[in-house]
Amino acid sequence: MPETKQFIEQNKEDFLKELSDFLSIPSVSTAPEHVGDVAKCAEWVSDNLQAIGLKNVEIFKTAGHPIVYGEWLEAGENAPTVLFYGHYDVQPTDPIELWTNPPFEPTIRDGKIFARGAVDDKGQVFLQMKALQSLFKNNAGKLPVNVKLLIEGEEEIGSINLEGFLKEYAEKLKCDTVLVSDTAMYRDGQPSLVYGLRGLCYVEVSVTGPNRDLHSGSFGGTLENPLNALCSIIDSLKDRYGRISVNGFYENVLDLTPQEKEEFAGLNFDEKGYLEELQIPMTYGESGFSTLERVWARPTLDVNGIWGGFTGSGAKTVLPSKAQAKISMRLVPNQTADEIAKKVEAYIKSIAPPTVKVEVEFLHGADPVLTPMDTPGMKAAQRALKKAFGVDSVFTREGGSIPIVLLFDRILKAPTVLMGFGLHSENTHSPDEHFNLHNLFKGIEATAYFYEEMANEKK
Ligand code: BES
Ligand code: MN
Ligand code: MN
Numbered sequence: 001m002p003e004t005k006q007f008i009e010q011n012k013e014d015f016l017k018e019l020s021d022f023l024s025i026p027s028v029s030t031a032p033e034h035v036g037d038v039a040k041c042a043e044w045v046s047d048n049l050q051a052i053g054l055k056n057v058e059i060f061k062t063a064g065h066p067i068v069y070g071e072w073l074e075a076g077e078n079a080p081t082v083l084f085y086g087h088y089d090v091q092p093t094d095p096i097e098l099w100t101n102p103p104f105e106p107t108i109r110d111g112k113i114f115a116r117g118a119v120d121d122k123g124q125v126f127l128q129m130k131a132l133q134s135l136f137k138n139n140a141g142k143l144p145v146n147v148k149l150l151i152e153g154e155e156e157i158g159s160i161n162l163e164g165f166l167k168e169y170a171e172k173l174k175c176d177t178v179l180v181s182d183t184a185m186y187r188d189g190q191p192s193l194v195y196g197l198r199g200l201c202y203v204e205v206s207v208t209g210p211n212r213d214l215h216s217g218s219f220g221g222t223l224e225n226p227l228n229a230l231c232s233i234i235d236s237l238k239d240r241y242g243r244i245s246v247n248g249f250y251e252n253v254l255d256l257t258p259q260e261k262e263e264f265a266g267l268n269f270d271e272k273g274y275l276e277e278l279q280i281p282m283t284y285g286e287s288g289f290s291t292l293e294r295v296w297a298r299p300t301l302d303v304n305g306i307w308g309g310f311t312g313s314g315a316k317t318v319l320p321s322k323a324q325a326k327i328s329m330r331l332v333p334n335q336t337a338d339e340i341a342k343k344v345e346a347y348i349k350s351i352a353p354p355t356v357k358v359e360v361e362f363l364h365g366a367d368p369v370l371t372p373m374d375t376p377g378m379k380a381a382q383r384a385l386k387k388a389f390g391v392d393s394v395f396t397r398e399g400g401s402i403p404i405v406l407l408f409d410r411i412l413k414a415p416t417v418l419m420g421f422g423l424h425s426e427n428t429h430s431p432d433e434h435f436n437l438h439n440l441f442k443g444i445e446a447t448a449y450f451y452e453e454m455a456n457e458k459k
Pocket of ligand 3: 091156
């Protein structure tokens with residue numbers, strides 16, 4: 001359909017201005033000081049949905065950040081209904097000093113747009129809106145299928161209020177296929193459909209010793225140092241072969257099928273390029289598994305941060321009263337966040353020395369997912385990606401999590417298509433996050449084709 005390409009060509013400049021506007025709003029969902037900005041961003045999304053022609057656009061308040069909804073249902077009862085899901089919230093920007101340009105002052109360099117949220121997920125939500133705009137424009141204000149959009153502001157903090165919303169509005173959100181654009185392509189130029197996401201179990205461990213910080217000379221050697229105790233607890237969580245020691249941790253892990261192993265191997269993962277890009281001497285992980293197997297289909301346990309005592313410059317002789325660590329576990333089918341939270345707490349308590357008080361607090365979680373690969377949505381997506389990129393797409397998994405995807409299946413009983421246009425080199429959650437403009441425009445094109453191809457699929 002040359003009209004889509006033409007529409008993109010004619011509007012590129014305007015699109016980039018609009019996207020810059022969107023990216024300028026600091027919608028950091030985890031930061032209390034940004035509550036107002038997150039709300040402003042929801043308004044921006046809602047205004048844009050209205051402007052491109054969606055109906056019944058509404059901002060739903062929640063106990064946390066608002067959810068934006070819009071729809072166009074005039075394709076009729078016999079046409080399929082696609083529910084698009086994305087998020088307009090972003091991660092914090094620290095360490096801020098490592099950004100080349102300020103994170104909320106979008107800058108274009110070398111064909112890429114740099115800003116927090118550029119690829120995760122505002123840029124990808126934006127390309128979805130522009131695809132719909134192009135379809136409306138080229139089809140006299142009509143779309144080829146029924147479309148509902150659900151754009152939330154709490155994905156980066158675990159989608160805490162979305163489950164309730166899905167349950168309450170299950171009828172309103174009823175659809176045949178869910179479309180999500182919040183993942184990466186296997187490599188640049190290689191369109192990809194993701195059929196698996198890992199889950200997450202995030203806990204904070206606190207170890208408390210004496211009632212106050214102490215002089216390490218006057219007291220050292222007479223009582224347990226909470227930081228030392230925490231380090232030995234952490235050391236006991238994994239063995240040196242990268243296997244997690246928590247009792248029953250692997251009990252529900254679904255092994256890769258021989259066919260999946262073969263398919264992963266067939267993707268010829270560029271191990272050397274990986275080392276070079278990350279500037280590491282070698283990869284490391286659970287023995288017996290390849291890098292792709294480790295990141296896509298094996299669970300992990302990692303310390304995200306650890307603190308306590310003195311961390312300023314210079315030296316201070318002190319025994320900390322308290323030590324803490326944030327620990328996350330990535331989960332794979334059929335593990336669940338609840339099950340793992342219980343197991344890890346029990347294990348940590350069982351190895352905790354009697355010399356200190358040890359507490360484990362569950363912060364948030366997400367269950368892992370595998371989506372079926374032979375659905376009408378997947379087939380339409382394959383054709384659309386081929387048309388836009390000129391090459392066949394590959395099936396991949398992702399090591400990251402999107403908490404709500406499993407619930408689309410459970411609550412709405414609809415399969416999800418994960419068709420994203422990011423790259424793993426685009427610094428998501430990290431300084432200098434960016435989105436390749438070429439993929440932004442290809443994404444608009446592929447998404448417009450997707451809706452057209454969906455019209456050719458039976459409900
Ligand atoms: N878009 C990501 C998920 C993702 C990560 C997809 C990597 C593909 C590759 C999403 O915004 C995200 O960051 N999710 C969080 C979820 C968590 C905060 C519950 C994650 O995976 O850490
Ligand atoms: Mn995301
Ligand atoms: Mn993210």
